[in-house]
Structures are given as C-alpha cells and as structure tokens.
Amino acid sequence: MKPFAYHQPDQIPDAAKLLTSIEDSKLVAGGMTLIPTLKQRLASPTALVDLSKLGSLKGITDDAATITIGAMTPHAVVAASKLIQTKIPGLAALASMIGDPAVRSRGTIGGSVANNDPAADYPAGVLGLGATIITSKREIAADKFFLGLFETALELGEIITAIRFPVPVKAGYAKFKAPASRYALVGVFVAKFPDGVRVAVTGAGPGVFRVPPMEAALSGHFDPSAIAAIKIDTDGLASDIHAEADYRAHLVTVMAKRAVEAALS
Amino acid sequence: MGNVIGIGAAPKRKEDQRFLTGRGNYVSDIKRPGMAAGVFVRSPHGHAVLRGIDKSDALASPGVIAVLTGDDVADDGLGSLPCGWGITDAKGMPMKEPPFPMLAQDKVRFVGDMVAFVIAETPEQANAAADLLKIDYKVLPSVVGVLEAVRPDAPQLFEDVPNNICCDWELGDKAAVETAFKKAAHVARLSLVNNRLIGNPMEPRAAIAEYEPGTDRYTLWTTSQFPHVVRFLMGALVLNIPQHKLRVVAPDVGGGFGVKQFHYGEEAVITWAAKRVRRPVKWVASRSEGYVSDRHGRDHVTEAELALDETGKFLAFRVNTLANMGGYLSTFGPNIPTNLYGPLLGGVYTTPAIYCNVKVVFTNTVPVDAYRGAGRPEATFVLERIVDVAASEMGIDRVEIRRRNMIPKEAYPYQTPVLVQYDSGDPMGCLDGALVAADVKNFGARKAASARKGKFRGLGYSTYVEACGLAPSRFAGRLGARGGLYESATVRVHPTGQVTVMIGTHNHGQGHETTFAQIVSDKLGVAFENVDIVFGDTDRVQFGMGTYGSRSLVVGGAALSKATDKVIVKGKKIAAHLLEASEADIQFEAGKFSVAGTDRIKTFEEIAGAAYVPHNYPLEVLEPGLEEQAYYDPVNFTYPGGCHIAEVEVDPETGTVTLVNYTAVDDVGTVINPMIVEGQLHGGIVQGVGQALFENAVYDEGSGQLLSGSLMDYCMPRADHLPMMKVATHSTLCTHTPMGVKGCGEVGTIGSPAAVINAVVDALSHLGVTHVDMPATPNRIWRLLQNASLPVAAE
C-alpha cells in the first residue's frame, strides 16, 4: 500500500468537494473492493474520502410502490431486512449470497453498484428490477447506468446516495457461484411487474445485460418452461479458466429458469 | 499434580491453547532491534534473458539500504541451491542438474524467479524502490506443459539439457511385463493428467536473518518444516557458513503440507544480505507471492496399461509418465515422481510384474516438489483408476476385481516387484469395514432417489497403500538420497521430575506437542502437563531431519521412545542402588521403581532428584544427571493404507459435482491419540477432495503466466463443499517400529482423489463416460455430458 491522505467528511457536499478538488482521490465505502486493490498496489490514490460518517446514506425506507436503500447500507443489513424480505424477497436473497459474512458486514450496495464488477450480484438486481440510482447530482435509471466492464454513468465527484427499487409482483435471483471467488459465474435476476418481466444477467459477459427474448417469453407465461428452449448467443460472453463462453451461455438459461422458480416459490 | 495421559487417550491439544488465544509465535511476529525490510523482485516473464539491471534509481529512493542482484551473488562466489536427491536414468547416467542460483543470473526461467532483493527501512519503501529497478529482459517463448516441453522444437530452458529432459528414469522388469502383456486376456488402457497443485498453507512463507559480528554467528528464523536441514544445505552448500556459526529457528509455523520442506533461495539471500548490510532483515511473502514461488505439487501426464487374465487377475502393469519439475530442481524435486511413485504402483495387489518409466521434465513454471502425499497420491490415482477401467471393460464388479487381486492378510510380509516390502496390512479388512460403514448395500436406493430429482449418483472406491515414515537411510541412499533420514530425540528429566523433550521433527499443526507428550507420559508415568516438547531450533535441538513424509511419529516418535527407554534403564540403575537391590530385580511401572515382590519403591521424582543431587549415588559406575538421547533409523518404510469410499451427486444441468458421503477406513498402526488421527485424516481427505474437484494451477502456454494466481482463481475446498465424513481405523501393527505405528499424515490425501473421481465416473458411466480428469469442475463435466453418447435429460 502506498501512502495517502484520509478524509472523513460528514456532509455530502463536502465529500463531493474533496473528490473534485483533490486529484486522484477516491471514495471509500465498505472498502471490500478498494482496500485489496490498494494492498496489491494496483491503485494508488492520493487521498481517500470515507463515506462512513454520512448518516443520510444509511438505512432502508419505503412507500407504497418503492423501497429505497441508502448507498452505505451493508449487504448483511439488506439480507436481514424484514421489509425487503417481505416486499422483494429476491433482493434480500441476492444480498445474502454475496461473498462471506465479513464481506457482507462491510461491503455496501453503493460501493457494489458504483464499482460495477462484471461478476457482482447487485448490478443484476438493480437492472433486473429497473431501479433508479440516486446520486449527489441526479437520478439515473438502471438501464442508463451500467456501461460495461467497471464503467458506469457516474461522473467525477458524483456520489451514489441511494438506490430506489420499484416493488415487483414477483422476483427471484439464481446465482451459479464461480468456484474459487464465489462471485457470480452467471447470476440471473428475474422480476415480474404488472406491465412485463425484466431479466438481467451478471457474470456472463463484460457487464450486466438484459435478455429481451426471455423477457418476452416470461411476460407471456411466467414459468421456467417458457424459457427452457431459449439459447443465449455466445458472442461477447466471457471465457476463462473456470468457464468457456458456451458453458456460460448454457448456464444463463439454467439460472434464468431457477430464478423464475425462486420467484414462484 | 496433573494426570498421566497415555497412548490411546484423546486429550485436547496442548498447543491449541496458544494458537486459539492468539499467542502463537510465528516468524512474522518476531521483531529484532534495528530490523530492516526486504522485498524480492521477481520475474514477470516465464522465460527471458536477463540482459542487465540498472539499480541507480532504486538505490536513490528514500529509505533504501541495499539492492542485491545475481551479479552480487556471483561476486561473492556463493553456491547454487542444492538438490537433495541425485537420481539416475535407465543407463545409470546421473540426472541433468543445472545450477539453481539464489538470484537469477543470465536468464529467468519462471514467473516468480527471483531477480533482486531490495532492503529498506520499511516494507513500503522497499516496495517503492523495487518499482524503480530497471530490468532489461529479452523475452523468450515459454513452455509450461510436459507434453510440449519434450517436443523437439520446444523452447530449451538449459543449453545442456536436450529436450528439457532432466532424467529418463525407470523401475521394474520391462521384459517380464512385455511377456505378460502378450499372454493377457484383456488390456485396460488409460491416459490421464494429474493436475498441478499449490499447497496454500495458511501462513505464507517468511524469514528474518541477523548477523552478530561479535560472535560471527548468523541466525535465520524461517517458516520451515526442517530447520536442521536448512542449516546444513544453506550453511554447508550455499553460503559457506560453518554449522556452528549458524542457527536456524523455525518457530510456530502455520501449516506446511510440504511447501515448507525445501531450502528456498529466499532463506539464503536474506541470510547473506543480513551480514552485508549489518542489520537484521525481514521478509514476509504475500499470498500472491507465494503462488509464484512456493513449490508446486503433482503435474503429471500418464499413459497406463494393465494386463489381466480372463478371470480379472492382474498380470502386469505398465506406466509411462511425464513429470513436471518446473524451472529448476528443488530440494526433493526429482525424487518425488520417481522413487516415491514407481514403488507404490503395486498398491494392495499381487500384480507380479510392473514397469514404470518417468521422464522428469523442465518447464517454465515454479519448481515442483513434494506436496502432501508426494508421488504416492499420483501412483494411487493411476492404479485405482485403471482398476475401475478394467473392471468396467471386463464386466466385473469393482469390489470383486479388487478382492480377486488383493494381498491376503496372511501373505504379509509381502515383497512387491517394485522394491518395497510391505511388513503388515489387511486391505481386505479395511475394504469390508468400509463397505459396511458406507452403507453400500443401500446405495441403489439412494441412487434412485437422486434420479428422481434429476441427479446422477455415483460411488467410488480406492483401496490403497502408501509408503510412509521417510525413510530408511541406507535404502534411500541407494535410490539417490544425498542425506540421511533418521531422527533424533533427547529426553531431559529435570531434578524435580518434569520432562523436556528436544526432538528433530517440526510441529506445524499436526499436534506433536500433544502426541509426543502422551508417549512420554505413558512410558515414564509423568503427568501429561509435566512434559514439554521443544523443536524447531538448531541451538536447542541436537539434530533432526524434520517433518514430512508422515515421518514424525514413525521416525521421531521412535527415537523418542528409544530415548525414554534409556531413561528407564538408567533410572533402574539408580533405583537399584537406592533400594539396595540388584538391577535385575527393579521393575518400573506407572512412574514407580520397585523391587520385585516387595513394597519397596522409589518414585520417578525421587530417582530424578537423586540423579541431580548425587550424595547417595553410585558415582564410580554411573554418571549423575538424567538425560538421554537416541537416534533412530528405520529398517523399512511403514505402509499405512486403507479403503476410501466416496459418494457423489452430479447435477447434469450445471455439471456440478457434490460430494454427498465420504467413508474412510484406514490402517495407520497403533493410534496414540485418536482425535488427532481423525483430524489428520479429515485434513488429508479434504486436500485430496480439493485435487479431485476444485484445485488446479493453470499456466498460460507461451507467456508462462500463472492464470490461477490467487485465491480468486485457485479454488480451495471449503467447509460447505464437504459432507460429514465417516472415518475409522482398522489397524494392523507395524512389525518394525517400536510402538507399531505407521503414520497418518498423508493417508487421506493419497487415498481420496481416486475414490472421488471413481465416483464421478460411476455416476456418469451410463452415458458412456469412462474417465474424468481432475479437477472435475462443472465446466468439464458439462462438456463431457455434451459429448456423451446419450442425450442429457435437463428436466
């Protein structure tokens, strides 16, 4: 790890100002992704701006049609939330499948979404549910937020403050864990709304993506059998020592079916 | 006053008190006054010419004390890292043994090969300076696989090692095997890969070295399984430090599995550097650094053929293996795929003729050496897999074919056609026990239940034997060992009757402090808590060859037993004097010396007191003091073994293999502490399951990059991968070790890979699958199912 300055602001505007005024500064939330990269000296920011003192970034609230999760809410809190377990059980299940207990206690939804790791779980839930990313500057629809491998619509100095999820009729997540890392080798989130179904896939490609043929089929008939025969094109899918592209493509169909089963159960 | 806790009891482990309360003392816990930090700069290339290193920017970096390279090593005229075994080829020619410089000279030969050592005030400063080294590499193509390395057009690692072949080794009667194959009713054939593994002890390697100018003495603290061997190899053969001027300490060590039983270049560099900079220097590897520098294990490609008669009796076995050595010869490297492999190919069977050829091959990968089991898991895997292949091809039940060929209990001692003679064993008894424990008779019902859920269930057997207790020195010497393989122990009885044992083995998680204390407590009748076991310090322990090859109890425990016997003999002499009886009439039992047939006794404490306060003492014929030492060199290996039965369930939709049941019935000889034996079996089995289902060190051909370079990509087995295991012992006593012990450190790892893979193949056999290479990952199973003869029922 290389030396860096450390700031712990207690107002969002102060945090944003530190980010824009200090060159090569970085936000730190749970640190579960950032700290390992510092330790391996893959990143060497000049300053860390710690979000942990920003109380307004924590907590879960709801209204009739949505649930809003503060950016600094750890995965374990989402997994254990009675509210989320009742209204969007698929999302609570997703949070419970991230990493291990230590990672779930520290890692945050904001950090995960901002990082947009191609094998992370939350991006599938956020895109699958058609959530809205609320930042220090604006609101961004999930469909416009994830731009591919570790790329998002976030601008310099922009901080995610919360994510707002519409409450679906039904939703489910199925994850095939990568054997060693236990990130998603393929993870599929399926959400049924009154006006249609959304299917989002993580792990299989360079970034989270939707599967329109599956969405159409499931909108007609929300049952695993509706998508059993839908095959995913291997083009653009990841291929590595754990899984070749055609195997990943196969798993997308299998996991999508299992996500529908989970949503129905 | 505590209690005697003897052989066969299962006290909690003494050492766990300090481990579980965070009071262990590991190398990285140690701080020395004025200590500086060192980091190794390692080659990022698999194969390259080292054209030059410009140190100037690094030397000017803040806090830097020194930057050392291969040129400095050459200037100081230091030796190459020695190989402890010199094997010979079929014609009796010695293996090719190119130098292994402690810092690379002229060329680098694997990603991780050490190029420079940077010493600074802090690790951060050393790392920053390391980034500033300008190293001029001319990158060459790498070759990482053994099949590729022996091709005529392959990149050559060493000018004088044609085709990268270090040694073309053989064992057995080739002609007899050929004759038997001609008569065979059936020949089973199998090609397989034994996957490359990374040991992953919990504690990464680390070292601290210090030089005291006042006494001209060096101290090296290192994460080692054998400090005395490091002292010898490094002092005598690399750095030219006289043995009495070098102290090597291996304090608490957090797991070894073989990874820490070699003399590493890092140890030599840091010891040499400490004198050059006149400062203690510390280096602690990161996990990622360990991945490219800890010696790897396994990595074979094998063709095997088994000849059988019409009744399924094995007539002959022929094995041709290419074994990866990596970029240089490590301490035991060439011994592992040869002497610890070929002699095990007889297994528990009566196969009369065996021939084995092993080509030991250099590649641009981390040097390969012993990893838990070392050679014997590879042999067991080939044999136990091909037995299943033969059974299936001949339509004979897998258990039945094993029974038809098993060495009956009455036939021991049994001479195999591949050097070794098994002293004792009862493979049939282990098999029978395991069949019951695994509830094999109801397997059909479990398989049907799995099928109803759309899953394929399979059962796999491995009936095996291994050679442990390394090793009889004379035998090893004939096979090419350059050192002895005995063990030593000193039993020091204090004037108050407590006991300190100094032993040459090294405890790095196995529970020796408990097991050895039980032996002493049992034999001397001293309270368990009044026995301490000292190991891991060449200044405190007389000598030792260390811990590996399931040898600590078998060889070290035997030395301890002998030394304890000597204490009793001397105690009897003292007691005879004090009790005014003849020595022949003195009995020793339960901590008391008595005159036979009388109630006259002296306690062990009284005798110890008399030995150190010799007022009433036969000084004319007996020295004062009560301390005895013994060296023990075994007459044979020991041969633990047993039967493992694995049960798996395969999800055909995803290719996932789940281990659902695991049963092991092992013959480990006398059991000193059943809880520790069970723990060793559990751990060993899990490491074998890891090889079978999860672990794989993968290199990129061409660039030589390690693709599975961290725990994110190298899959270790975890608790949720495993069922509760059923582990039991079915012991016959070793006929030549003092306590009848056979060793249990490696059995689990040796028996389990074949059991698991045999179960996976069984689960898929209805689809025409006849073999699955390790690790049986979901992707690999799915691919097999895609190519299988029958369509897969996805629903």
Ligand SMILES: Cc1cc2nc3c(=O)[nH]c(=O)nc-3n(C[C@H](O)[C@H](O)[C@H](O)COP(=O)(O)OP(=O)(O)OC[C@H]3O[C@@H](n4cnc5c(N)ncnc54)[C@H](O)[C@@H]3O)c2cc1C
């Ligand atoms: C062992 C291990 C296993 C894991 N397994 C999984 C897994 O199975 N599935 C999975 O999805 N993830 C997994 N993770 C990642 C984990 O979920 C992380 O917590 C998460 O990706 C990042 O969250 P964080 O709060 O730790 O962010 P940090 O590491 O603190 O930050 C990550 C990045 O996001 C930026 N950032 C953080 N917060 C904000 C914000 N509010 N606004 C804008 N930018 C922000 C930071 O600047 C940084 O670039 C694992 C991590 C580890 C260490």
